[in-house]
Amino acid sequence: xxxxxxxxxxxxxxxxxxxxxxxxxxxxxxxxxxxxxxxxxxxxxxxxxxxxxxxxxxxxxxxxxxxxxxxxxxxxxxxxxxxxxxxxxxxxxxxxxxxxxxxxxxxxxxxxxxxxxxxxxxxxxxxxxxxxxxxxxxxxxxxxxxxxxxxxxxxxxxxxxxxxxxxxxxxxxxxxxxxxxxxxxxxxxxxxxxxxxxxxxxxxxxxxxxxxxxxxxxxxxxxxxxxxxxxxxxxxxxxxxxxxxxxxxxxxxxxxxxx
Numbered sequence: 001x002x003x004x005x006x007x008x009x010x011x012x013x014x015x016x017x018x019x020x021x022x023x024x025x026x027x028x029x030x031x032x033x034x035x036x037x038x039x040x041x042x043x044x045x046x047x048x049x050x051x052x053x054x055x056x057x058x059x060x061x062x063x064x065x066x067x068x069x070x071x072x073x074x075x076x077x078x079x080x081x082x083x084x085x086x087x088x089x090x091x092x093x094x095x096x097x098x099x100x101x102x103x104x105x106x107x108x109x110x111x112x113x114x115x116x117x118x119x120x121x122x123x124x125x126x127x128x129x130x131x132x133x134x135x136x137x138x139x140x141x142x143x144x145x146x147x148x149x150x151x152x153x154x155x156x157x158x159x160x161x162x163x164x165x166x167x168x169x170x171x172x173x174x175x176x177x178x179x180x181x182x183x184x185x186x187x188x189x190x191x192x193x194x195x196x197x198x199x200x201x202x203x204x205x206x207x208x209x210x211x212x213x214x215x216x217x218x219x220x221x222x223x224x225x226x227x228x229x230x231x232x233x234x235x236x237x238x239x240x241x242x243x244x245x246x247x248x249x250x251x252x253x254x255x256x257x258x259x
Contacts, residue, residue: 002095005117005165006070012163013072015204017050017080021196022113027141027245028056030190031110034139034249035060041107044131046096046124047114051077057110058086065106067094096124104133115142115178116159116169125182132252138184141247143194145169146229154221154228161214163205172246184250191246198239215239 016022031053035043038060048054048066050073058064058081066089068074074091081089094100096111097120109128118124128138145152152171159166170178172191179186198218202211218239222232230241 002069008163008165009070010072012205013050013070013076015206016073017052017076019200019204021194021200021204022049022052024194026192027112027194028053030192030245030247031112031139031141032057032060034188034190034247035108035110042105044099044101044106044109046099046109046111046128047117048077048091049073049113051080053110053112054089055080055084055086058084058089061108062088064089065101066091067096067099069093069095097127099127099131101131103130104136105131106136107133108137108139110139112141113143115140115175117165117167119167121170121178122182125178125184129183129252134252134254136252137187138179138250138252139247140175140179140250141245142175143169143243144175144191144246145171147171147173148229151227151229154226155230158214158218158228161217162202162210175246175248179248179250183253185253186248186250188249189246191244194243194245196241196243198241 035057040061042063043061045054045064045066048068054064054066054077066077071093074093078091092100096118109132115121132138145155156169159169176186198215205211218232219234221228222234222239230243232239232241
């Protein structure tokens with residue numbers, strides 16, 4: 001699974017770095033606002049990708065450490081930050097399930113579009129909680145699936161057909177439950193919609209052997225009134241759908257030892 005993920009993301013890296021959906025100002029603004037007044041302190045970004053979020057938030061923090069499992073992503077991220085003249089950022093190849101840092105090293109952790117790629121969300125959250133200082137904040141932003149089980153199953157199946165690194169897109173309720181189960185206390189949440197078209201969504205993975213049959217499947221679903229919880233429909237000669245984002249700011253809870 002690791003090799004498959006690295007190969008797929010290595011191949012997608014350049015397209016992700018320039019895709020409009022990944023550079024949407026609203027998402028970057030929401031994450032920056034969630035960090036709070038600058039300077040924040042020492043911040044970790046998990047699964048930094050090509051450095052789009054890092055570029056947006058680095059002016060707000062004293063030090064930013066970015067990790068990603070894919071070398072191609074890290075290379076693009078370093079080049080982006082160097083071009084921007086931002087020098088308070090360091091990059092390291094690492095896996096979210098085994099963060100190479102000591103306990104309580106960070107004031108905050110930021111991660112975007114990562115949860116739906118993790119096989120074990122609890123393992124990742126456990127590592128995040130370990131490296132956060134007491135009452136440190138985790139800011140996570142990801143696309144959600146419907147709370148309706150059938151719609152969510154269909155939505156996730158479509159995502160998996162497009163991108164084999166996709167594991168499971170959480171519903172809002174599932175996301176909040178995962179955070180609470182891992183020892184985080186959600187303090188703030190915000191949701192917004194992002195309009196997507198099939199053509200730009202498919203262009204990111206750029207594998208016609210996957211996306212062309214998927215387009216036909218989604219077209220039939222749309223015409224049959226099955227919208228997969230993403231308002232799937234045809235418009236302007238293309239398939240259109242809506243990704244619903246959820247941003248959650250959660251505080252790392254301190255669990256006192258029972259005597």
